[in-house]
Amino acid sequence: QQQVKQSPQSLIVQKGGISIINCAYENTAFDYFPWYQQFPGKGPALLIAIRPDVSEKKEGRFTISFNKSAKQFSLHIMDSQPGDSATYFCAASRGTDSWGKLQFGAGTQVVVTP
Amino acid sequence: DVKVTQSSRYLVKRTGEKVFLECVQDMDHENMFWYRQDPGLGLRLIYFSYDVKMKEKGDIPEGYSVSREKKERFSLILESASTNQTSMYLCASSLSLTAPTDTQYFGPGTRLTVL
Numbered sequence: 001q002q003q004v005k006q007s008p009q010s011l012i013v014q015k016g017g018i019s020i021i022n023c024a025y026e027n028t029a030f031d032y033f034p035w036y037q038q039f040p041g042k043g044p045a046l047l048i049a050i051r052p053d054v055s056e057k058k059e060g061r062f063t064i065s066f067n068k069s070a071k072q073f074s075l076h077i078m079d080s081q082p083g084d085s086a087t088y089f090c091a092a093s094r095g096t097d098s099w100g101k102l103q104f105g106a107g108t109q110v111v112v113t114p
Numbered sequence: 115d116v117k118v119t120q121s122s123r124y125l126v127k128r129t130g131e132k133v134f135l136e137c138v139q140d141m142d143h144e145n146m147f148w149y150r151q152d153p154g155l156g157l158r159l160i161y162f163s164y165d166v167k168m169k170e171k172g173d174i175p176e177g178y179s180v181s182r183e184k185k186e187r188f189s190l191i192l193e194s195a196s197t198n199q200t201s202m203y204l205c206a207s208s209l210s211l212t213a214p215t216d217t218q219y220f221g222p223g224t225r226l227t228v229l
Binding site: 002006009034036041042043044045046089101102104105106107 | 118149154155156157158159162172204206217218219220221222223
């Protein structure tokens with residue numbers, strides 16, 4: 001049973017549009033929420049991460065929005081570009097878990113059309 | 115740059131064979147992880163290791179074992195491969211036990227097919 005539920009499974013967006021991926025969790029002990037980006041033939045790579053003491057974090061065109069009360073967080077990709085076409089995974093871990101084990105969502109395949 | 119390498123990109127084995135997947139990291143990281151990636155299921159943790167000769171089960175350890183004889187090398191072993199172990203296997207490493215939010219760095223993956 002997945003501890004982090006991710007949606008949608010896939011999405012297609014036009015160049016310049018906004019891509020939005022949503023994740024939800026149940027375990028209130030989670031306190032670290034990274035997003036990983038995976039290109040075909042490559043392993044995932046950290047894109048951006050957030051702690052629950054802030055409601056939003058922005059890095060360039062990528063923004064994480066975090067809603068602690070709803071136990072939801074989302075990734076927004078502004079001005080989407082064809083180079084953003086990849087699979088995106090949300091994840092969560094507990095800070096008290098010193099091994100840094102991550103629980104991953106199922107992934108969202110994003111296709112940005114020219 | 116951190117580099118995590120995996121011994122094979124593609125591997126085809128027969129049911130019942132013993133399979134070794136090797137992973138090497140070059141940044142003196144303490145933690146190493148093995149995941150399997152399946153469509154619609156994301157990444158699921160099989161085993162991880164926080165020190166040489168130390169290992170902990172992840173969420174789906176059944177049918178797998180691991181070995182970490184040297185800090186830089188972490189091996190995943192399928193004692194008797196079965197068709198339901200056909201998957202993409204990803205190795206990752208992270209720096210330190212004292213920083214649970216450390217970034218995990220992934221290798222490119224090994225696509226294993228068990229016939």
